[in-house]
Every structure is written in C-alpha cells, then in structure tokens.
Amino acid sequence: MATKEPLIIRDKTQMTKWSRTMRSQSKLIALVPTMGYLHQGHLSLITEAHKHANVVAVSIYVNPGQFSPNEDLSTYPSDFQGDIQKLMSVPGGVDVVFNPKNLYDYGEGDSGGEGGGDGGVGVVSCIEKSGLGHESWVRVEKLEKGLCGKSRPIFFRGVATIVTKLFNIVEPDFAFFGKKDYQQWRVIQRMVRDLDFSIKVIGCEITRENDGLAMSSRNVHLSPEEREKALSINKSLSKAKSAVEDGQVQCEKLRNLVIQCITEAGGTIDYAEIVDQHSLEKVEFIKGPVVFCVAALFGKVRLIDNMEINL
C-alpha cells in the first residue's frame, strides 16, 4: 500500500520556507527527528504524528555532535532509499524528508579556530575534532548527567543541540520521540519547557520485535548469537516488573536480578538503574512511578532498553 512520495529537502533555508508556507495555510506541522536506517519503531512515531498534525516532516541526519571520536559514527548504518520506501509504506506517508548534508558547516570556512572548548566536561564530540567552528551547545545540566550520560558524557549535549537546530529549521508544532531512548525523551521535554519552544513533545511507546527485543538501528550489528543473548535485557526487565507487582520494592534486589540475568546471558552491563520517571534520580525503594533503565553490551554493540513501572 505505497502512498505518496515525500518531498526531499536538503537545504535548511528551503526547509524553513516549506514549514512557513504550511503554517501560513494554518496547517499543524509534526517533526519526527531520526538518524535514518528506519525500523518499525520510527514508523510508529509517524503513525502517531498523523494523529496530531496535518503535515509530517521526518528528518534523517546522523548527528556527529552526539558521537565522541571513539564511538561508532563511522559505522552507523544508513540506507536512504530503503528509508524512503519504508516511509511510503506508512498509511498517509510523510510530506517531507529533511536530509541535510552537514548541519555544522556554516559556509564561512573555519571561523572558530581549533573548535570549541570542552565546556568543562573533559571530552569532545566529533564536531570539535572537525574544526568547523561550531561552539554553541544546549545543556540540560541535571538530566544529561546520569544513566547514558555517565559513559557518554557529550551525548545529550549533542542531542539537545541538534534537536534545537532542527526545531529552529523546521519550526514544528509537535515533535515525536521514542521512549526507548527514555532519557533523551526527558531531556528534550525539559529543554522545550526551559527554553520556551512553542512545540509539544510527544513520547511514544517502545516498539519490540516479536521476541521482545527493543527495535534499534544498531540491532543490525548483532550476530545471531549476540541477538539471542540480548533478549535477556527485556526478559529480565519483565521479571523485575513482575517482582515489583509481587511486592518487591527494594531496588537493590531488583537491580541484582537484572544484572545477574544479563551477565549470565553473556552481556556486559553499562548500567541498570531504577529512577524517577521525571527527574531520573535514583530510587532506593519503589513508592511511585519509576522507570528501570538498562544499557548493556553484547559483543561490540551497546543496546539500551527500559520499562516503566507505575506502582
């Protein structure tokens, strides 16, 4: 059931022009920011977007600003033509695909010398190394620090900054994020509130494979054996949730259950934390809504997943 072909826009000025034309026609605009290599999880965001807006824009851009030089920017999977086909398979399709070449090249040569400072973080992203003079970053100073922020200290700075750039270019009324990236969703929600963007951020439920693995563009890098082992993440989170429902409220016990299950399966835990759903602060005893967030490595592939527990 192929639908319309999306308009493909590469130039940011053209993108803003398109959005302003839509707004002048009183159309509500949705933005679904992605890094491409789309899967059913992304497509579910588009389906949700159609419920809120009159027109849907999808951005496809692998953001170097959220990768540190030792991370997997160079091997991040991509398949632009395949992505377009997938977008056309969604009922209603999408109106625009924004696919810029480089959102950190301002066409002025290197006006910033060696690139930005490290902002006191002590690490840099692929942007500083490339020396294009970009030096403005959005920081969500508390939410960016825990969970994924510990092992990826510049990650949320990069995410908040690219999302700000996309918001300024696309000027949407709604933006859609998957709750698989739970911390990212909360960081963006807080940023939108704190910086007074006139945009409603909508978090969408995790899409899983039939066997329970959370969908991720990085799953493609898993060997069949690693993929089998990776099921331990979702399985152990479900076990933990059942344990809570059976009365276990001590987070240490619940964490040990998950850590043991994933480790026995052959995964290496980055973190397994039970945190408040809004502040993302660690919880010792479950008294209200929390989210159990996990990051683990299988081979070289780092996967994240989470489960909300609404006690």
Add this chain to the structure above:
Amino acid sequence: MATKEPLIIRDKTQMTKWSRTMRSQSKLIALVPTMGYLHQGHLSLITEAHKHANVVAVSIYVNPGQFSPNEDLSTYPSDFQGDIQKLMSVPGGVDVVFNPKNLYDYGEGDSGGEGGGDGGVGVVSCIEKSGLGHESWVRVEKLEKGLCGKSRPIFFRGVATIVTKLFNIVEPDFAFFGKKDYQQWRVIQRMVRDLDFSIKVIGCEITRENDGLAMSSRNVHLSPEEREKALSINKSLSKAKSAVEDGQVQCEKLRNLVIQCITEAGGTIDYAEIVDQHSLEKVEFIKGPVVFCVAALFGKVRLIDNMEINL
C-alpha cells in the same frame, strides 16, 4: 512628539500569538531585548529596528539567569512607566512591549529539586539558587570565556539562554543589540548561526553622552565624582586609537596607556584587552580589525566600553 501607546503583553503565550498573527499578515518582526531603565542607546536600537521591520517588539525583563548571587540583581534600576514614555517618544514608537513577570517559573512547582548543576563552571546564577527547576542552558563555549566571562563566569550562559527563550517566544525576523556590549553581540551572533535561528542579528553603534561616556543603565549609580573619573575610559580608548593611527601596533604599549589613564583617574581595571573582532581572541600586534575592550570599576559601579580599530 508622542506616538502610539504600545500594547503591553505579560504572558508568553499571548506574545507568541501576537507574533504569529503579524507573520500571517506578512509583517517582518523586530525584537529589541532590554532589561529596562531605557536610555538613548536603547532608543537608537528601536530607530534602527524600524528601518528593517514592519513591527517592533521591545522586551523589558531583568534576567536573573545572568546574575550570580553576589552581583547587583537586587539593585538593578527600573522605571517601567518612564520606559513606556521613552518608547512613545521614538518616531514610530513600538508596537509591543513584552514585560513578563518570571520567565523561569513554569507553573509546575519545583520539578527540578535543588536547581541545576554548575555545568562544570563552579558557580551558579540566581536561578539555581531560587530552585525553580530550570536546568537548560545555552553555552557559546569559546566566546563566553574571555573578557567579561572571566569575572562573570555565568553571565553569557545566562544571556544566551534568555535570548534563546525570547527568540522562541517572540519569533522575530530581526534582533538588535548594542555594540557597547560587544562580547554579548558576538556571542548572540554566533549562537544564532550555530543553532540555526532564522533571525538576523544586527549590532548597533555605541551611543555616548555629550562628554563621551557610553550610555548604560548602570550610570545612574555613579556619584558625580565617579562619573567624572569614568570619562577616563572613553578618553583613553580614543588616545589608544590615535596612537594606532600614528603607527603604534604593539598591544602591550596600547594596553598600558589605557590601564594607566584609567587607574590614575581612580578606576580599578577589570580588564583592558585588544582582541580580534570576531573570535575575541587576544592580539599581540595589530595587523587587521580589532576591538579594544575595557571593563573598570568606579566605586562599586562596573562599567564596560570598547572601541573598534579598523586598521
């Protein structure tokens, strides 16, 4: 020659609504962000704004986010009714005055605990102390560090953040800043470029009193004696400029000239630096366009001034 009374808007949603109505009528919107206690320098920005835009909005908001707890937030002068009269004296007047009560109160109670972290800077602003849960900050990581950034380490973080908020609320086509706050102007220019705001930033020349003192809302705090002494800033900068025109290109000599002149007049130098007009990096020998930036204390009043030298 009093002109029309401006519409006064206190609510940010109303402000955005006004701007979007203007844009839907194809009007170009100018924003002149101020902290009030307006003087001829501010009014010159409005005159410039009329040359570019169809409608002019002035924001009057003393931003706690750019003051550290030991600075002069509580004594920052204000005179809202006087400001409105002054705005009405400008040919063409202004269309809107945006005068919000508190741009850091999100009406959700304190969802952020004790307030944001210090972002590695080691100091906090009046916002963190007030504990309203704001934790998103825009950093222009290189330009924010030198000159005023040395003695006021959270200042440009606060400026970039409030200007981002105002840009998102007002959604202007043009924004006007005085070159008296030279570093601020460059920080905002860079931020607008790096974060892809669809806004043109226009820097306006310094407005001076007849005797040469750069206009500033803080001048009101100077005693007559201090005010007299403060003339040494502009006088010494003019001397330095003449010396350059006479062939002196060694910055150390030029700096000493200015430091000596201000110190002999009774001022206390915070900094006196000759820097590149764009990168604001220190220059040793003048080979091209530079700007000589000075900050000095007279009594308890900290004044800044600068002079572009276009060799």
